[in-house]
Amino acid sequence: MFRDTVQWLHKSGASLYDRHTLLRGQRSSALRERAVSGTSEGSTPAADLDRSAVTESDILAPPRRDAPADTDSGPPTSPAYRAVFATAPLAMAVVDREGLVTDANEALGTLLGGGPTGLVGRVAADLLDLASDARTWHAYREVLRGRQASLRCTRRLKLPDGRSLWAQITVALLDGDPSGVLLSVADISAHRDLQARLRHLQMHDPVTRLPNRTLFFERVSAALEAESYEQSGTGRIGLCYLDIDGFKAVNDTLGHRVGDRLLAAVAERLAECAREAGQTRPSVPLVARLGGDEFALLVEDSTGTEQLADLAESALKALQAPFDLAGHRLNVSASIGVVERHAAGTTATGLMQAADTTLYWAKVDGKDRWTLFDPERNAHLMTRQALASTLRPAIERGEFRLEYQPLVGMADGRLRGVEALVRWDHPNFGLLPPNRFVALAEEDGSIVPLGRWVLATACRQARRWQVEHPDEPPLFVSVNVAVRQVWDSDLVADVAEILAETGLAPDLLQLELTESAVMGSAGRPLQALQALSDMGVNIAIDDFGTGYSNLAYLSRLPVSVLKLDGSFVRGFQYEGAGAPPNPADQVVVEAMIDLAHRLGLTVTAECVETSAQATRLRSIGCDTGQGWLYSRPVAPDRISELLGSASYAVRNP
Numbered sequence: 001m002f003r004d005t006v007q008w009l010h011k012s013g014a015s016l017y018d019r020h021t022l023l024r025g026q027r028s029s030a031l032r033e034r035a036v037s038g039t040s041e042g043s044t045p046a047a048d049l050d051r052s053a054v055t056e057s058d059i060l061a062p063p064r065r066d067a068p069a070d071t072d073s074g075p076p077t078s079p080a081y082r083a084v085f086a087t088a089p090l091a092m093a094v095v096d097r098e099g100l101v102t103d104a105n106e107a108l109g110t111l112l113g114g115g116p117t118g119l120v121g122r123v124a125a126d127l128l129d130l131a132s133d134a135r136t137w138h139a140y141r142e143v144l145r146g147r148q149a150s151l152r153c154t155r156r157l158k159l160p161d162g163r164s165l166w167a168q169i170t171v172a173l174l175d176g177d178p179s180g181v182l183l184s185v186a187d188i189s190a191h192r193d194l195q196a197r198l199r200h201l202q203m204h205d206p207v208t209r210l211p212n213r214t215l216f217f218e219r220v221s222a223a224l225e226a227e228s229y230e231q232s233g234t235g236r237i238g239l240c241y242l243d244i245d246g247f248k249a250v251n252d253t254l255g256h257r258v259g260d261r262l263l264a265a266v267a268e269r270l271a272e273c274a275r276e277a278g279q280t281r282p283s284v285p286l287v288a289r290l291g292g293d294e295f296a297l298l299v300e301d302s303t304g305t306e307q308l309a310d311l312a313e314s315a316l317k318a319l320q321a322p323f324d325l326a327g328h329r330l331n332v333s334a335s336i337g338v339v340e341r342h343a344a345g346t347t348a349t350g351l352m353q354a355a356d357t358t359l360y361w362a363k364v365d366g367k368d369r370w371t372l373f374d375p376e377r378n379a380h381l382m383t384r385q386a387l388a389s390t391l392r393p394a395i396e397r398g399e400f401r402l403e404y405q406p407l408v409g410m411a412d413g414r415l416r417g418v419e420a421l422v423r424w425d426h427p428n429f430g431l432l433p434p435n436r437f438v439a440l441a442e443e444d445g446s447i448v449p450l451g452r453w454v455l456a457t458a459c460r461q462a463r464r465w466q467v468e469h470p471d472e473p474p475l476f477v478s479v480n481v482a483v484r485q486v487w488d489s490d491l492v493a494d495v496a497e498i499l500a501e502t503g504l505a506p507d508l509l510q511l512e513l514t515e516s517a518v519m520g521s522a523g524r525p526l527q528a529l530q531a532l533s534d535m536g537v538n539i540a541i542d543d544f545g546t547g548y549s550n551l552a553y554l555s556r557l558p559v560s561v562l563k564l565d566g567s568f569v570r571g572f573q574y575e576g577a578g579a580p581p582n583p584a585d586q587v588v589v590e591a592m593i594d595l596a597h598r599l600g601l602t603v604t605a606e607c608v609e610t611s612a613q614a615t616r617l618r619s620i621g622c623d624t625g626q627g628w629l630y631s632r633p634v635a636p637d638r639i640s641e642l643l644g645s646a647s648y649a650v651r652n653p
Contacts, residue, residue, distance in 0.1 A: 091185040094174070095124045097144050102180060111167075111185060113160040124183055128169050129155045143171050143181055154188070166192040205289040207260050208267035216288035216296055220348045223300045229343045238302035238340040240285075240312045241355035242270070244319075245333045245367045247293035254328060261325045262332070263293065269318040270295055277311050285311065296355075299340075305372060308340045312370035333368035335359060340373075357381065383429070388440045395449050399425050402457055403633035406642060407478065407604060407626050410618040415642055417476035417510070419626065420458035421633045422450070434480075442482050451485045452494055459502040459509060461636050466504075469643045478510040478540065486525045492532055506536030510561065514542050526557075533558030540604070545592060555599055562596045564589060566607025569627075572616045590620040597621065 085092060091108035093101050101119050109116035112127060119127065130153070131137045142148035150172040158164045168186045203215035211219070220237075222228060229235045244266065251259040270287045274297060278284030286298040297311060316334060323330045337358030339351060354373050362371040394400065404418035424432040441447035462477040485491055499506055511532065529539055540561035545568055571585030589605075596603045605617050608627030617625060631642070 091187075093119065093124065093183045094180050095144070095171075095183050096180045097146075099124055099144055101127070101183075108185060111165075111187065112157075128167070128183075128185065129157060130169070140171060143173065146173065146178065149173055165189045208264050208289045210267050210271070210295075211286060211288040213288070213290045216286070216290060216298065217348055219286055219298060219300075220351065223298070224343050224346055224348060224351075226344070229301070233301035234303055235343055236302045236304070236340065237343045237346065237351065238299035238305075238308040238311075239338070239351055239355050240297040240299075240308060240315065240370070241337040241339070241352075241359045242295045242297070242315060242334050243336075243359055243363070244293040245335055245363075247332070250330065250332075254326075258326050258328060262323055262330060263289070265323050265325065266295070266319065266332070270297065270315060273297075273311065273314045273318050277314065281307075302340055305338070305340045308338045309370070309372070312336045312338050316368070316370060335362035335367050336370035337362055338370050338372045354378065384440065387426070387429070387432075387437055388444060391437065391441055391444065391446045392449070394424065394426070395446065395453060399427070400450065400453065401425055402454065402461070403635060404461075404477075404639050405626060405633040406631045406639070407476075407624050408630045410605075410614065410622050410625050414473075415475065416624055417478060418462075418639060419478040419512075419633075420454060420461075420480075422454050438482070442484050445484065445488060447482045447484055448489045451482060452489070452498075455479050455481075455494065456498045456502070459498050459504045462508060463502045463504045465636075465640065465643065466508075468640065472643050474505075474508055475639075475643070476508045476510055476538070477504075478512055480512045480542065483513065483525060486528050492528050492535070495532060495537060496535065507538065510538040510540050512540045512542040512563065530558045533560070543606075545588075559601060561602050561604060562592070563604045563606055563626075564592065564622075566627075568592075569605050569607045569613055569617070572610075572613040586616065586620065589617075589622075593621050 085103070085105050088105060089107055091105065091111045093104040093108050096102050101122050101124050104116040104119040106116055109119060112119065125131045125137070125140060130140045132155075136151070136153050139148060139151045139153075143151050150170065152168065152170045154166065154168050156164055157167050165187055166189045168188045170184045170186075172182050174180055174182050203212060203218075204210065205212045220239075223237055244262075247259065247262070250262055267287070267289060274285040274287045281303075283300055286296075286300075288296045288298070290296050297315065299308060299311065302308060315336060319332060319334050323332065337355045337360070339354045339358060341351075341354075357378055358371050358373045361374075361377070362369055365371060401423050402420050403423055404420055406415050407417040407419060408414065409416050422434055422438075424437050426432050438447065441450050458477045458479050462475060466474045481491070495509070495511075498504075499509065513529075533539055538560045539558055540563055541559055542563050543565040544562045545565050568585060568589050571589075593603045602623040603621075604624040604626060605613075605622045606626050608614055608617065608625040608629045610629060613627075614625055614629060631638075
């Protein structure tokens with residue numbers, strides 16, 4: 001009995017409503033053996049149907065198994081089908097193979113603004129806008145021809161009274177009836193409105209009500225798609241990336257509530273700037289809050305850097321006026337990174353990276369300003385980052401080497417010692433001098449292993465020269481030491497271990513620290529310097545005269561050598577008919593040399609490039625000289641050759 005009923009309903013093409021209602025009613029009564037079941041392509045859930053519209057008495061009993069079935073009476077003409085079809089709250093119509101409406105229920109007539117009889121004979125595709133795009137139109141025709149089982153699509157329909165609604169349209173074959181298809185229309189406007197509200201909440205910042213980071217990147221990605229700028233527009237894109245200076249202090253001192261109010265007030269002023277900028281442009285810049293105190297102003301179809309500069313300048317001016325919030329008057333400023341470029345070849349990630357880099361430059365340059373992206377400056381930054389990321393592996397791979405610059409006695413021109421200068425033989429950037437990587441090494445701490453390697457290599461080489469030239473006075477080697485090496489490692493233990501390992505005498509090692517590092521030493525650094533001095537190691541102050549020296553403190557430091565900065569020596573470089581040297585330079589240098597000698601220190605002059613400079617320095621008592629007059633930094637083999645020469649006297653006047 002149950003199987004016959006299922007077969008009857010399957011042939012009838014009954015809707016989901018018909019099958020579900022009958023099944024539910026039969027399960028709740030004594031007629032359970034007459035229950036039916038089935039499936040449908042219909043989109044309306046049973047929970048949304050008015051179950052009181054159809055009762056068991058409205059349904060004709062299917063033929064019994066022992067009685068002949070009436071195959072000539074098709075379901076569309078049965079009273080049960082007509083009752084279900086006519087009273088169903090789901091808007092439905094039967095469409096023939098030509099696409100014409102042959103029957104429609106009351107719900108569809110009400111939905112489209114007319115009676116069901118007025119829809120009969122109409123072209124269904126015109127009523128429901130099924131031909132507006134090629135893909136849907138093709139699928140619809142395939143269903144009409146019986147080549148595709150069903151179609152489901154969403155359309156925005158305009159009604160005769162001027163209203164519009166969102167509808168989900170389902171077209172499915174009628175089971176057992178090859179003459180047509182069943183079309184159903186569900187009003188999903190409320191669902192779409194809910195989706196729109198949820199999307200708005202998802203895509204907007206709750207504090208400022210501006211578009212958030214997600215929506216911002218959607219707009220950027222859309223603006224960078226080829227079809228968006230190839231057909232029209234300038235083909236360019238611009239971005240102002242803004243950060244409030246010192247915003248954290250507002251949160252920390254006044255609380256997040258005031259901070260949020262400040263963000264909202266800043267957002268209002270930026271939005272007003274965008275509206276004013278859009279009055280003379282085809283479109284209004286998009287203002288978005290990207291998170292924290294960061295905002296962005298996106299300019300699609302920008303006309304050049306001048307437009308972005310004007311926008312950034314107006315934003316800075318808008319934030320100059322005080323903010324009166326919750327009884328507090330706040331004055332804030334902002335830093336802005338400005339990027340403007342061709343959209344072709346640009347990615348959203350690349351655009352934001354450039355903007356973020358430029359914002360950082362604006363902060364570094366002093367804040368309360370806008371800075372334009374500079375490709376050359378960025379290339380330098382990228383190179384710097386590449387070097388920083390490969391420093392430690394380069395130490396392990398042995399990519400560093402030492403060159404040595406002679407330190408010459410001013411009185412006799414004899415080679416007294418050498419300064420070890422590290423070079424990085426980079427596989428991509430070639431031979432790099434110390435100023436390209438030492439600061440990076442100090443920042444990330446790799447100066448400690450690098451400095452240890454330099455110290456060990458220099459001491460080993462100095463000992464080798466001593467062994468290879470036993471008849472020559474031994475050379476001392478001077479090694480630069482960063483103050484971080486004193487803090488982050490046991491420099492005293494490292495020096496003692498290396499001297500013991502290499503066999504170099506302590507008095508043949510000189511450690512150079514910058515003036516600011518030595519003069520500011522206290523606590524552990526000062527203790528380390530004192531221990532090294534007690535060990536017999538010489539301590540030199542490098543670049544003396546360029547910092548803010550406390551000369552009284554100098555007498556209490558364990559220092560044995562002062563190295564005069566080259567800026568003083570350059571004042572002596574004039575020769576022949578050129579301009580005469582500045583007398584003040586000679587007076588200052590003479591005073592520093594005299595002071596050093598009175599404190600028992602020796603003096604080395606850096607950057608000695610001419611014989612005239614050497615003569616003047618020697619005349620005022622300078623002890624040793626270093627510079628291109630004597631030699632550039634050279635390989636260890638060249639120092640071995642110089643050890644065999646009598647002196648540098650040939651270069652002295």
